[in-house]
Amino acid sequence: MIDENASARLTRRALTFAHRVGLFLAMLVICLPGIWIVLSSLRPTVEIMAKPPVWIPQELSLDAYVAMFSGIGKGGIPVLDYFRNSLIISVTSTVIAVAIGMAGGYAFARYRFRGKSGMFLGLMLTRTVPGIAMSLPLFFVYARLGIIDTHFGMILAYVALNIPFTIWLIDGFFRQVPKDLAEAAQIDGCTRWQAFWQVEFPLARPGIASAAIFAFLTCWNEFALASQLTRSVNSKTLPVGLLDYTAEFTIDWRGMCALAVVMIIPALTLTYIVQKHLVGGLTSGAVKG
Amino acid sequence: MATVSLKKLTKRYGNMEIVHGIDLDIADREFIALVGPSGCGKSTTLRMIAGLEDISGGNIDIGGRVVNDLPPRSRNISMVFQSYALYPHMTVRENLGFSLKIAGAARDDMDRRVAEASAILGLDELLDRRPSQLSGGQRQRVAMGRAIVRDPDVFLFDEPLSNLDAKLRTQMRTEIKKLHAKVKSTVIYVTHDQVEAMTLADRIVIMRSGHIEQVGTPDEVFSRPATRFVAGFIGSPPMNLHDATVSDGRLVFGGGDSLPLPGQFKSKTAAGDKVVFGIRPDDFYPTGHRLSSGGETEVHRVELPVSITEPLGNETLVFAEFNGADWVSRMLNPKPLKAGDRIGMSFDLSRAHLFSAETGKSLRN
Numbered sequence: 125m126i127d128e129n130a131s132a133r134l135t136r137r138a139l140t141f142a143h144r145v146g147l148f149l150a151m152l153v154i155c156l157p158g159i160w161i162v163l164s165s166l167r168p169t170v171e172i173m174a175k176p177p178v179w180i181p182q183e184l185s186l187d188a189y190v191a192m193f194s195g196i197g198k199g200g201i202p203v204l205d206y207f208r209n210s211l212i213i214s215v216t217s218t219v220i221a222v223a224i225g226m227a228g229g230y231a232f233a234r235y236r237f238r239g240k241s242g243m244f245l246g247l248m249l250t251r252t253v254p255g256i257a258m259s260l261p262l263f264f265v266y267a268r269l270g271i272i273d274t275h276f277g278m279i280l281a282y283v284a285l286n287i288p289f290t291i292w293l294i295d296g297f298f299r300q301v302p303k304d305l306a307e308a309a310q311i312d313g314c315t316r317w318q319a320f321w322q323v324e325f326p327l328a329r330p331g332i333a334s335a336a337i338f339a340f341l342t343c344w345n346e347f348a349l350a351s352q353l354t355r356s357v358n359s360k361t362l363p364v365g366l367l368d369y370t371a372e373f374t375i376d377w378r379g380m381c382a383l384a385v386v387m388i389i390p391a392l393t394l395t396y397i398v399q400k401h402l403v404g405g406l407t408s409g410a411v412k413g
Numbered sequence: 414m415a416t417v418s419l420k421k422l423t424k425r426y427g428n429m430e431i432v433h434g435i436d437l438d439i440a441d442r443e444f445i446a447l448v449g450p451s452g453c454g455k456s457t458t459l460r461m462i463a464g465l466e467d468i469s470g471g472n473i474d475i476g477g478r479v480v481n482d483l484p485p486r487s488r489n490i491s492m493v494f495q496s497y498a499l500y501p502h503m504t505v506r507e508n509l510g511f512s513l514k515i516a517g518a519a520r521d522d523m524d525r526r527v528a529e530a531s532a533i534l535g536l537d538e539l540l541d542r543r544p545s546q547l548s549g550g551q552r553q554r555v556a557m558g559r560a561i562v563r564d565p566d567v568f569l570f571d572e573p574l575s576n577l578d579a580k581l582r583t584q585m586r587t588e589i590k591k592l593h594a595k596v597k598s599t600v601i602y603v604t605h606d607q608v609e610a611m612t613l614a615d616r617i618v619i620m621r622s623g624h625i626e627q628v629g630t631p632d633e634v635f636s637r638p639a640t641r642f643v644a645g646f647i648g649s650p651p652m653n654l655h656d657a658t659v660s661d662g663r664l665v666f667g668g669g670d671s672l673p674l675p676g677q678f679k680s681k682t683a684a685g686d687k688v689v690f691g692i693r694p695d696d697f698y699p700t701g702h703r704l705s706s707g708g709e710t711e712v713h714r715v716e717l718p719v720s721i722t723e724p725l726g727n728e729t730l731v732f733a734e735f736n737g738a739d740w741v742s743r744m745l746n747p748k749p750l751k752a753g754d755r756i757g758m759s760f761d762l763s764r765a766h767l768f769s770a771e772t773g774k775s776l777r778n
Binding site: 302304305307308309310311312313314315318322323326327 | 463464465484485486490491492494496498500501502511512515516559563
């Protein structure tokens, strides 16, 4: 007689194995483009363009990175300027968008006012318009105002782009913080303002951190609007800088990939740092349960 | 000195009036329970006293000071919420000391008062834990600790025990009573559970649809309910209440059965009056199965069929069929009965109640 337990154990092991293989394949599909970018930044153009593709790199070098930083005329691009622009624009617009998102999200979560759902819907509808469709009207308006190719112009555009999303996300997190807590804090002697900072803000922090990451990455990676609204090293961001590697007849794929890696690293680092704050379930134990 | 006085207190949401101008005077150190079914306005009233809801009309006076427009923090009150509302990101110690920290108390003063409160409530072992690591009863105690640390004029409790299981609820009820004896503050306690109200309160306020139906000691609201609603709400199992018409010195019920009109109501009713007859299960009993109070002068005996019994050990609730309905009676010193048995039942009519069918008001007074 076959041992039922043994066969059940065997089935379970087989399932676990199949599960892991499936996961590995999924992760491979997700990670492959990233790995390919890193590899391509280290390989000569001939190898990158080879058909059929060369899967195992024959020759690796850091030439593209050296060239990138070696200044104009020697195959370099003003990468430090672009980096500075990207950082200033992304950080500033993220801070502003999160601050407004917090105020707006809190208001939508806690207060009742006339036209609330209409306003909320309106905010969400702005997300349905593709960014590229707005680039031309925005270009005209900016040209009239004389804010093309300025940090201010880019920050303004990105703040507007991010606010609906930050409000929506932060609203959801404030809704999860029980209203009783703020009321208890007020009875304990807090003003409404203190109750917010002492009790509600710490509990909504994971949501605010995720909103900040998303807003930052949106600005950091945005290309369509930036390519229209920037002109020079005054305001060009890293994604627009990628175009510096295209000439009339050639594209320097290796250089482009190297710049892409330079772009990815800070974003990855930031996400890694902030994700520690994304611990959910902080509110458990506040009310009954 | 912390009296609380409500004068014509009203709450409206838009055109909907939720609390209709109630008046209530609460003495210093008194334990008052607000009871009523859900939606009767008791929690809204409590929240208005706390300052968490604006008032639409009237006055709230705490300790001789009108506080109508003062924020909660300026009223020197503390509140225990139904949901406990502990701050999940703080330890028990920080939860207890939060109000003192906000008030800018000195470190050692804070430590001392937190230690006092935790000693009263037995929280010493738990001070470094977070709310998520506590059981329901422990959370409830922390919530009470947070309230007493402030040394408030008035304690407000908003259904504090309704999230606990039955056993813990009984235990915490005793603790709240002990706590009141120790801290001697004025307490306003909202509950929908009449047993909690009866056991804890000095006086009970019974509310219904935004009105106060009756204010009185537990004994008063039990023995002399002012309205039909109070009679049905207070007491477990509830009072038997049945519509009747006064006719020829008798109360005639819809099904044709009748009882003699109790003597005390003879001068207060006239033939043809529509009334509601009420009798507690303790005063309608299987003959011989009640603790005799000695003064039964007006006992009416009938033989009735048993429809169902609920044995509780020391007593049995017997549902007897009279006038086509089940009337509940309390049988002390119980003997086994089964459905269909006919037994002798006694109505102690001297303890019966009559209410006007029209206004619901008691005809007793």
